[in-house]
Amino acid sequence: MGRGVEVSTEQAPASGDGAGEPDAGPDTGLAAGPDTGLAAGPSGVGPEPPRRAGKVSASEVSRAIRDDIIRGVHPPGSRLAEEALSARYGVSRVPVREALRTLEAEGFVRSRPYAGVVVAELDDAEAEDLLEIRARLEPLGAGRAAARRTPEQLGRLKELLLLAEDALTAGRLAELARLNSRFHEVLAQASGSQTLSQLVTQLSWKIAWVYAIELPRRAEDSWREHAEIVQALEAADPERASAVVARHISQAQKAYRRRDTGPAARVEDSET
Amino acid sequence: MGRGVEVSTEQAPASGDGAGEPDAGPDTGLAAGPDTGLAAGPSGVGPEPPRRAGKVSASEVSRAIRDDIIRGVHPPGSRLAEEALSARYGVSRVPVREALRTLEAEGFVRSRPYAGVVVAELDDAEAEDLLEIRARLEPLGAGRAAARRTPEQLGRLKELLLLAEDALTAGRLAELARLNSRFHEVLAQASGSQTLSQLVTQLSWKIAWVYAIELPRRAEDSWREHAEIVQALEAADPERASAVVARHISQAQKAYRRRDTGPAARVEDSET
DNA sequence: TCGGGGTCGATTGTATGCAATCGAGGTGAG
DNA sequence: CTCACCTCGATTGCATACAATCGACCCCGA
Numbered sequence: 001m002g003r004g005v006e007v008s009t010e011q012a013p014a015s016g017d018g019a020g021e022p023d024a025g026p027d028t029g030l031a032a033g034p035d036t037g038l039a040a041g042p043s044g045v046g047p048e049p050p051r052r053a054g055k056v057s058a059s060e061v062s063r064a065i066r067d068d069i070i071r072g073v074h075p076p077g078s079r080l081a082e083e084a085l086s087a088r089y090g091v092s093r094v095p096v097r098e099a100l101r102t103l104e105a106e107g108f109v110r111s112r113p114y115a116g117v118v119v120a121e122l123d124d125a126e127a128e129d130l131l132e133i134r135a136r137l138e139p140l141g142a143g144r145a146a147a148r149r150t151p152e153q154l155g156r157l158k159e160l161l162l163l164a165e166d167a168l169t170a171g172r173l174a175e176l177a178r179l180n181s182r183f184h185e186v187l188a189q190a191s192g193s194q195t196l197s198q199l200v201t202q203l204s205w206k207i208a209w210v211y212a213i214e215l216p217r218r219a220e221d222s223w224r225e226h227a228e229i230v231q232a233l234e235a236a237d238p239e240r241a242s243a244v245v246a247r248h249i250s251q252a253q254k255a256y257r258r259r260d261t262g263p264a265a266r267v268e269d270s271e272t
Numbered sequence: 273m274g275r276g277v278e279v280s281t282e283q284a285p286a287s288g289d290g291a292g293e294p295d296a297g298p299d300t301g302l303a304a305g306p307d308t309g310l311a312a313g314p315s316g317v318g319p320e321p322p323r324r325a326g327k328v329s330a331s332e333v334s335r336a337i338r339d340d341i342i343r344g345v346h347p348p349g350s351r352l353a354e355e356a357l358s359a360r361y362g363v364s365r366v367p368v369r370e371a372l373r374t375l376e377a378e379g380f381v382r383s384r385p386y387a388g389v390v391v392a393e394l395d396d397a398e399a400e401d402l403l404e405i406r407a408r409l410e411p412l413g414a415g416r417a418a419a420r421r422t423p424e425q426l427g428r429l430k431e432l433l434l435l436a437e438d439a440l441t442a443g444r445l446a447e448l449a450r451l452n453s454r455f456h457e458v459l460a461q462a463s464g465s466q467t468l469s470q471l472v473t474q475l476s477w478k479i480a481w482v483y484a485i486e487l488p489r490r491a492e493d494s495w496r497e498h499a500e501i502v503q504a505l506e507a508a509d510p511e512r513a514s515a516v517v518a519r520h521i522s523q524a525q526k527a528y529r530r531r532d533t534g535p536a537a538r539v540e541d542s543e544t
Numbered sequence: 545t546c547g548g549g550g551t552c553g554a555t556t557g558t559a560t561g562c563a564a565t566c567g568a569g570g571t572g573a574g
Numbered sequence: 575c576t577c578a579c580c581t582c583g584a585t586t587g588c589a590t591a592c593a594a595t596c597g598a599c600c601c602c603g604a
Contacts, residue, residue: 056385056557058373082586092559094366097587101330102372105377107470111329114565114586120466129416129465136408144401193401194392195478198379199471206467328587354556354598368556386556526601 061089062099069119070109070209072216080109080117106202108209127210134203137185141191142201148192156186181208189208333361334371341380341391342481344347344488352381352389355430378474399482406475410456412473413463420464428458493523 065085068074085096100117103109111117160183167175181204188200210225225248232241337357341344355366371391375381383389417425432455439447452477460472497520504513 041306058557059385065432075554093586094558094560098370098373100375105374105474107467110466113331115567116586126467128466129468130413132412133468133471134410138403140401140404142407193398194382194396195379196401196405199405202377320604330587366588366590367557387597388556 058089058095058098059102060094061085061091062102065087065099065102069103070205070212072212073117076119076121076213078119080119082117082197091120104223108205122210122213124214127214130203130206130210134207137196137200138187138201140198141188141193144193144196145190147188149190153186157183157190160186176210177208181205188240218251222248225251283449305463329363330367331374333357334374336361337339337371338378338380338477341375342477342484344484346391346392348393348485350391352391352500354389358533379478394482394485396486399486402478402482406479409468409472409475410459413460413468416465416468417459417462421462423460425458429455429462432458438478445482449483451479452483453477494520499521 015256058090065074065080069218073140074080080100082093082096082100086093087102095260097220100109100111104111104117108120109117110120163175163181167179184204184207185201188197188204191197191200225244228244232244337346340538346352352372354365354368354372354460357372358365361368362381372381376383376389380392381389382392432451436448436451436455439445439451441509456476456479457473460469460476463469497516501520502518504516
């Protein structure tokens with residue numbers, strides 16, 4: 001569905017604060033996104049009413065920021081200044097602050113008094129833990145869902161399967177990731193437990209984040225490892241070459257193990 | 273709108289909204305607590321500055337409301353009007369709203385646009401799910417903690433054990449519950465994983481809530497069941513009496529199964 | 545008497561303005 | 575040249591003020 005006007009300026013958040021990545025891939029998807037997730041402010045024609053009615057903006061802002069974090073618009077470690085967010089999402093600082101509190105409780109950002117809000121780091125260990133947590137919680141939710149699901153929920157899940165199949169054959173990976181989140185979200189809702197549903201839903205967001213952040217990073221690492229291999233070959237150092245390749249394969253396996261990136265994923269893996 | 277002085281009235285949250293409990297135990301600890309969790313306003317000597325410095329109040333407010341929810345001051349289903357909270361905790365509505373967002377993300381309250389915020393319900397199934405979740409996550413965190421703990425953290429845990437032993441022998445159950453939460457919180461921090469730590473910490477708060485809410489409710493139910501037993505005896509209905517007693521025992525077992533209520537808790541009583 | 549519709553009060557949601565606080569940069573002494 | 579201190583700009587945190595929305599109550603007609 002065509003969605004509104006869209007800003008173009010995009011305002012890359014980090015002006016060289018360089019906490020996390022060494023500005024590694026500038027192609028993380030920053031300029032790619034078709035929309036910023038909200039009304040995008042008065043960039044176009046006229047001053048138009050401050051905000052279109054119907055939606056309460058605070059929760060919308062929270063969703064928009066979360067989406068942008070997941071999509072890599074705000075990379076880990078980057079600072080989220082309130083006024084900048086204000087301008088970006090077209091609301092005042094108050095709903096922005098509320099959204100940030102939500103995201104803080106969800107673990108997407110960290111904040112310290114008078115020091116501002118920073119996107120949480122997401123190192124390898126964190127990602128590993130997240131996947132472990134999911135591995136332990138989702139079966140629980142699925143069990144509950146199997147017992148309590150409504151026909152509507154089942155139907156929606158089936159529908160998502162079909163959409164995912166389409167997206168998969170068409171190679172629309174971004175859409176696939178979103179469908180994945182949605183699938184787990186609905187599955188969580190179907191568990192019938194408020195607590196479990198909320199937890200698993202938030203978890204699924206984090207997982208989507210992991211995939212979005214970790215896979216490009218993995219690609220980067222992969223090429224760095226390739227470079228190391230070449231170095232070893234150039235140095236004619238058989239042992240080092242062997243070790244580097246072994247590590248490379250191991251890393252690739254690890255990445256693969258994490259792969260079940262879609263509702264249709266029929267993972268057979270043995271969870272080693 | 274003189275907001276200044278009074279606070280002592282304590283303002284029981286439900287002015288007849290009667291959603292949740294039938295005002296069951298007015299002694300849940302409402303007037304008992306030595307403090308309401310915050311500065312409690314200028315109830316004492318002079319008008320003194322609106323708030324003592326040092327602490328950022330929004331997060332303090334969130335902690336205070338959470339504590340009050342756990343302690344039963346705001347029972348499940350009760351409405352949390354912003355202005356009332358404002359008055360109670362001595363701040364304006366802005367930090368109150370931010371605190372509510374935090375609590376919403378943590379699952380302690382539910383909110384709908386323009387309908388306000390309500391303390392989440394906590395039925396038996398939810399409690400069961402929470403305990404399941406904890407059963408699955410805490411071992412993970414403990415494993416991580418065993419690998420990554422710092423000596424300071426270990427020391428703090430030992431200290432908590434001692435304090436818990438004291439509280440246990442002294443029979444200070446409320447203190448014991450708080451120590452329990454604290455213990456799990458520190459344990460979670462020791463896991464070294466931001467995600468896991470935050471999750472388990474929030475979970476431990478919820479568990480404390482379950483215990484605080486569920487056990488009194490259990491006591492209530494227990495006496496209701498006692499009454500049913502008496503009724504069955506009065507009616508000279510052996511089958512019904514048998515069934516009721518069987519259910520009663522089963523419930524007590526369930527309650528017992530949930531009981532490990534402290535790091536050192538070795539309570540032997542059989543509930544009822 | 546009962547149902548439908550409109551008005552008003554109360555509460556939530558947001559914007560603006562001001563006070564509090566922290567880090568960066570400059571300045572002078574040693 | 576280094577370091578401590580201090581001033582200032584920028585940003586966060588909060589209080590107030592105003593707009594938007596919903597529920598309750600009342601009035602009216604059948």
